[in-house]
Amino acid sequence: MGRSMLDLWVGIFVVAGVAALVILAFKVGNMSSLGSGETYEINANFDNIGGLKPRASIKSAGVVVGRVKSISFNNERFMAKVTMDIDAGYKFPKDTTASILTSGLLGEQYVGLDGGGDDQILKGGDTLRLTQSAVVLEKLISQFLFDKAAEGAPAK
C-alpha cells in the first residue's frame, strides 16, 4: 500500500474517532444545554431534603433554571443547607420560595422556585428565607392516621 493511501486511511480513522467523541458530547450528552454560562449562587435551608442530590435540576414553572451545586449540614440551625447555581439569565425576587418536589410518582427530586412579589432581586450569595421541605412518606402516613384517629374520637 502506498504512503498516501496509508495517510488517507489513518486520517479517516482519526476524523471518525473525533466525530464519535463530538457526537457523544453534543448529541448524547448535554454539553449544549448545560453550558459554561454565567451563574450565580444562592443558598436555602431546608428542614428535610429527602433524596435531593447534587446536580439535581432547579426548576421554576417547569423550566430548568439551574443545578444544585452542593448539599451540606448547617450546624447552627440543624438544617440542610443547599447551595444552588442559577443561570445568570434568570432573575428572581427576594421573597422567592424554594420547595423540594418530585417529578412524577417515583421520579427524581428537584428544587422548585416560586417567585414572590418583592421589588428587589436575588443576588449571588443570598439565602432564601422561605423554604418547603421534601414530603416524607412516613410523616404523611402518620399524619393521616392521626387525623383519622381524631375523627373517630368522640367530640368533647
Added chain:
Amino acid sequence: MAHRSLPTIRSIGASAIDNVMRLGYATRFIGLTIAHSGTSFARPGLIIRELYFTGVLSLIIILVSGLFVGMVLGLQGYQTLTTYGSESALGVLVALSLVRELGPVVAALLFASRAGSAMTAEIGLMKATEQLSAMEMMAVDPIARVVAPRFWAGVISMPLLAAMFSAMGIFGGYIVGVVLIGVDEGSFWSQMQSAVDVREDVVNGVIKSFVFGVAITWISLFEGYDAPPTAEGVSGATTRTVVTSSLAVLGLDFILTSFMFRGI
C-alpha cells in the same frame, strides 16, 4: 514426607520469584519505551503506519460489534422497561450503559484480541528471526524504532475506537428502539441528553479507554519483546497477551468505576 514435598514448595517459590522479576522487567520496559519515545514523535510517519495496523484495521470489528451490542441493548432494555411503562427511558439505558461501561470495556477486549495479539506475534517473530538483534547491530535502538511507535499508536487509537463503539451502539439502540419498535423519538433523545453528563459520563469513559489502551499495548509489547525466540514461545506469548490483557481490563474497570462513580 518433608523431603518429598520440598520440590513442590521450591517450584512454587521459584515461579513466584520469576513472576515478580517479570513484573519488574515489564516496569523497566515501559519506562524505557516512554524514555525512548522521542524518535517516534520526531518521525510521525512511524506512528501513522502503526495507527493503520492497530486502529484502521480494527475499525470493522469495532463498528459491527458496537452496532450489534447497541441493538441487543435496545431490544432487551425495551422488554424490561416496558414492564414498568417507562420505555421512554430506553435512550438513557442504552447511552449510559454504553458510554460508561460497555463502550470502553468491550472495545478494549476486542482491541486486545484484534490488535494486541497481532502486536505480540509481530514483535515475537521479529525477535525469533533475530531482526531485533540485527537492528542493535546497526546501532538502531529497537525500543525506539519498533516498540515506542506501536505503544503510542495503541494509546491513541484505543479512546477513538471506544468512542466509535459507543456512538455506533447508540445508533444501533436507536434503530431497534425508535425505528423498529416505535419508542417516541423525542423522548428517546431528550431523556438521554438530560441524563448523560459530559464530565461525569463521557469524559470518564474516555479516561477509562485511555487507561485500557495503555494497559493493553504495554502487555502486548512486553509479551512480544519477552517471548522465547521459538515458534512455541511466540504462540504462548500471544495467548498470554489476550488472557492477561482481558483480565487487566476487567480488573482495572472495577477499580476505575469505583473511583469515578462513587455516590452518584
